[in-house]
Amino acid sequence: MSDQMTEGYITEDGRKIGGTLMEMKNITLRFGGVKAITDISFDIKEGEIRAIIGPNGAGKSSMLNVISGFYVPQEGEVWYKGAKRPQMKPYQVAQQGIARTFQNIALFEGMSVLDNVMTGRLNHMKTNMFQQAIWKGKAEKEEVENREVVEKIIDFLEIQSIRKTPVGRLPYGLKKRVELARALAVEPHLLLLDEPMAGMNVEEKEDMSRFILDVNDEFGTTIALIEHDMGVVMDLSDRVVVMDYGKKIGDGTPDEVRNNQDVIDAYLGVSHD
Amino acid sequence: MFYREAGDFKTTYADDNQTFPIKFDRYRYYAVLFFAFLIVPFVINDYWVNAVFMPFLIYSIAAIGLNILVGYCGQVSLGTGGFMAVGAYAVYKLMTAFPEVSIFIHILLAGGVTSLVGVAFGLPSLRIKGFYLAVATLAAQFFLVWLFNKVPWFYNYSASGQISAPERTVFGIAVTGPNTAAWATYLFCLIFVTICALIARNLTRGTTGRKWMAIRDMDIAAEIIGVDPLKSKLSAFAVSSFFIGVSGALFFSVYLGAVEVGEVFGINKSFLVLFMIIIGGLGSIFGSFAGAAFLVLLPVLLKNVLVGMLGWPTDLAAHLEFMIVGALIIIFLIAEPHGLAQLWRVAKEKLRLWPFPH
Numbered sequence: 001m002s003d004q005m006t007e008g009y010i011t012e013d014g015r016k017i018g019g020t021l022m023e024m025k026n027i028t029l030r031f032g033g034v035k036a037i038t039d040i041s042f043d044i045k046e047g048e049i050r051a052i053i054g055p056n057g058a059g060k061s062s063m064l065n066v067i068s069g070f071y072v073p074q075e076g077e078v079w080y081k082g083a084k085r086p087q088m089k090p091y092q093v094a095q096q097g098i099a100r101t102f103q104n105i106a107l108f109e110g111m112s113v114l115d116n117v118m119t120g121r122l123n124h125m126k127t128n129m130f131q132q133a134i135w136k137g138k139a140e141k142e143e144v145e146n147r148e149v150v151e152k153i154i155d156f157l158e159i160q161s162i163r164k165t166p167v168g169r170l171p172y173g174l175k176k177r178v179e180l181a182r183a184l185a186v187e188p189h190l191l192l193l194d195e196p197m198a199g200m201n202v203e204e205k206e207d208m209s210r211f212i213l214d215v216n217d218e219f220g221t222t223i224a225l226i227e228h229d230m231g232v233v234m235d236l237s238d239r240v241v242v243m244d245y246g247k248k249i250g251d252g253t254p255d256e257v258r259n260n261q262d263v264i265d266a267y268l269g270v271s272h273d
Numbered sequence: 274m275f276y277r278e279a280g281d282f283k284t285t286y287a288d289d290n291q292t293f294p295i296k297f298d299r300y301r302y303y304a305v306l307f308f309a310f311l312i313v314p315f316v317i318n319d320y321w322v323n324a325v326f327m328p329f330l331i332y333s334i335a336a337i338g339l340n341i342l343v344g345y346c347g348q349v350s351l352g353t354g355g356f357m358a359v360g361a362y363a364v365y366k367l368m369t370a371f372p373e374v375s376i377f378i379h380i381l382l383a384g385g386v387t388s389l390v391g392v393a394f395g396l397p398s399l400r401i402k403g404f405y406l407a408v409a410t411l412a413a414q415f416f417l418v419w420l421f422n423k424v425p426w427f428y429n430y431s432a433s434g435q436i437s438a439p440e441r442t443v444f445g446i447a448v449t450g451p452n453t454a455a456w457a458t459y460l461f462c463l464i465f466v467t468i469c470a471l472i473a474r475n476l477t478r479g480t481t482g483r484k485w486m487a488i489r490d491m492d493i494a495a496e497i498i499g500v501d502p503l504k505s506k507l508s509a510f511a512v513s514s515f516f517i518g519v520s521g522a523l524f525f526s527v528y529l530g531a532v533e534v535g536e537v538f539g540i541n542k543s544f545l546v547l548f549m550i551i552i553g554g555l556g557s558i559f560g561s562f563a564g565a566a567f568l569v570l571l572p573v574l575l576k577n578v579l580v581g582m583l584g585w586p587t588d589l590a591a592h593l594e595f596m597i598v599g600a601l602i603i604i605f606l607i608a609e610p611h612g613l614a615q616l617w618r619v620a621k622e623k624l625r626l627w628p629f630p631h
Contacts, residue, residue: 068497094499106494108487110556119487123499125480129508135475140287143479147286182498 008045011238012253018046020082021190021222022067027076029062029246036062037073038246044190049216050224051237055266058243060226061103064192067224068100069093081189095123099183100192103226105175109168113159113178114150116167120185121146150185156218157181157211173204180211184219191215193225197232205229209236234258242266292474309463314456322455327528329569330462331520336549336561337473338516343547344555345477346509347489348398352391352410354542355417356514358534359387360521362427365436368449368526369429376441376449380465380522387518388511390417395510399503414543421534437531449526458527465523469516474558476512485509486556517546552605554614563613571598 008017022044029037037059044050052060065071067078069090078085080096099120108116125142132139154160157177162170167178176196183191196212197205209232215221227233233240234254242250242257244266250257257263281296283289293299317326335353342348363383368376394413398406421427428436440450447453448461476482484505487495496502525532532538545568553564572594579590609615 070493070497090493090496091499091501094497100497102494102497106491106497108490108494110490111483111486115483115486119483119495119498119500122480122484127480129476129481129512132479132481133472133475135479139475139479140290143290144286147290151286186498 008047011048015047015217015238017048017238020044021046021080023079024063024067025077025079027063027066027073027078029059029066029071029073035246037066039076040243040246040248041076042241042248042251044222044224045239046222047216047220048222048238049212049236050222051233051240052224052226052243053228053230053233053240054243057245059246060243061194062246063243064100064194064224064226067093067190068098068192094186097186097189098192099186099188099190101176101179101183101194101196103194103198105172105179107167107175107179107182110166112164112166113170113181114154114163116178117150117153117181117185118146120182121150123186124149149187153181153184156214157184173200173207176200176204176208177211180208180215184215184221187219188221191221191223193223193227195226195228197227197229205232212236290478292478306467310460314460317455317459319455322459323528324573325570326459327462329565330459330466331523331528332546332549332565332569333466333562334469334520334523335517335546336553336565337469337558338513338520339546340550340553340555340557340561341473341477341485341516342509342513344550344557344560345482345489346485346506346513348395348506348509349403349407350410350513351407351540351543351547352394352413352417353517353546354538354540355414356387356391356517357521357524357542358417358421358538359390359514360384360518361525361532361538362421362436362534363387363518364522364526365438366427366429368439368441372439372441375443376526377443379441380519380526383522384515384519387521388515391510391514391517392507395507395514398506398510411540414540418534418538433533435531435533436525438526441526450530453527461527462523465519469519470558470562473512473516477558481505481508489556548602550612552602552612554612554617557612557614559617560612560614563617567613568598571601 008019010016020043023041024043025041027037027040028035040063052063054060062071066073069088069092072087080098108119111119125146127139127142131137154163157180159174159177159181162174167175170178180193180196193212197208200208212223212225213236216223225237237254239252240250240254240257241248242260242263244262249262249266250260252260281294283294288294293302313326335357339350339353342350360383363386364379367374367379367382371379394410397409401409422434428434438449440447440452442448443457443461446457448457477485484495484500485508487498487500488502488505488509492502495505521538524537529537549564549568550561551564552567553562554560575594575597576590579585579593580587585593
């Protein structure tokens with residue numbers, strides 16, 4: 001399989017992948033004199049799990065920040081759903097149906113799990129402040145409708161028992177799960193996961209992997225993830241982008257990438273003699 | 274034994290969303306409302322209204338307003354006194370310009386005017402946070418007080434520079450001016466407090482409140498989930514200033530009757546209301562009430578004990594009062610930084626398990 005395809009394909013395990021959902025064209029991002037990303041292009045197709053890997057400082061998180069609107073690249077274009085995306089603020093990106101999680105958890109510590117996940121529904125709630133001040137009627141109805149959606153996600157991620165617990169009191173692994181729940185509550189078309197398994201033990205990693213696969217399978221959500229655990233990446237993802245020093249050095253299925261000489265060099269090092 | 278959710282099954286999400294999910298809490302709340310509306314007005318006298326109830330009720334509104342901004346949305350403000358002054362002057366101008374319109378509407382309009390002023394002074398919050406924002410709102414405090422002193426139009430060119438409330442009636446009963454009955458002013462304020470508390474509760478348990486709290490807890494994550502920071506910060510300033518404006522309007526028209534802006538709505542007032550919500554508990558409606566009660570009642574109580582019971586000279590008692598209140602605030606903040614509301618929560622947790630704590 002090559003990375004030039006514009007149409008969908010069938011994965012090894014028989015899932016059907018659709019056309020291009022998002023395409024990054026020649027993205028270059030500089031911080032002053034430092035080039036974080038140099039001329040990178042790749043695409044994300046509808047329904048696939050796309051991994052971005054690379055050694056520390058390769059520019060993976062910067063790439064995710066470009067997609068979610070935190071960084072504005074100096075050169076290059078972002079295409080989303082077949083149209084060039086104008087420069088927009090992160091909350092506008094969210095309104096387009098792109099949700100993400102963070103490398104170091106970014107939950108609302110003072111709020112309960114339920115409230116955290118409910119914030120994910122913001123863009124689905126349309127009542128204005130006056131209707132909410134009265135509460136009875138539209139606001140309450142809307143709250144209940146969205147609560148039903150949220151409860152499904154809470155069931156799905158098996159966090160029913162902690163729904164009223166303040167997030168600040170939860171252990172690390174559960175916080176990661178709540179963050180995923182919040183991102184899912186957006187009902188995103190594209191879900192960005194920044195190191196969803198960082199700092200987890202084997203069981204937690206297995207749980208999380210299962211959730212990621214289930215999300216992709218049940219909701220058909222397109223997922224782009226950054227991960228360091230190679231075993232996980234190779235098992236989960238349909239296609240992999242490999243970055244090193246801000247450049248793309250490989251792109252393809254896990255097998256293709258694994259046998260790519262540049263990738264092996266970047267991870268294992270080369271002798272300079 | 275009686276205070277727990279066990280056995281009290283909720284079968285709809287609407288039930289689960291209610292303000293007091295535990296039955297006992299709900300009955301207690303109805304009991305308080307019943308007591309406040311149907312018993313207190315019949316037994317109240319001038320001393321109780323002027324020394325205790327009226328300042329408590331009016332400060333409660335201001336504390337709820339400030340709590341929305343500081344406690345729920347995380348934007349520190351020291352402009353409360355200035356915004357209360359806006360409410361007071363707005364209601365004064367409206368009362369004198371349109372005497373035939375009900376005072377009830379005037380007070381709501383005064384809240385609206387304050388809300389606009391609050392949004393204008395909230396604009397810097399998009400760029401600056403924390404202490405720096407506090408300093409920016411401090412500018413609002415001093416500017417507004419200066420403005421009301423400087424421009425005679427605001428006090429209708431009166432010789433003293435003061436504003437004083439003419440008599441206005443609701444259903445033929447005087448609520449402002451010199452000839453008011455204790456129960457009338459009390460009920461008038463109580464109605465506003467009840468409405469404000471309900472609105473605040475409804476806003477904070479819904480989408481608007483979650484947006485505010487998201488901004489408070491982590492603004493970057495809030496933005497990534499789709500919260501427009503400008504809109505939600507300004508909406509917090511608007512709602513907060515509305516409440517503070519209403520309380521300023523009541524403070525001037527119903528409680529004091531005549532006001533000299535520098536004295537009444539100075540920086541001291543800003544700090545007083547801020548202390549109320551810190552002591553009461555940030556991010557809690559109950560905390561706003563508790564904090565207001567604490568800082569209104571404590572001086573009255575101390576004065577009664579020191580002067581009334583122990584027979585100390587008034588000036589000595591007044592100075593001691595300052596020191597005791599100050600010391601109590603410090604002790605309080607060390608012992609329970611999350612305020613009276615947290616004590617209340619802990620007590621309720623304990624009560625849920627009582628008498629078998631395991």
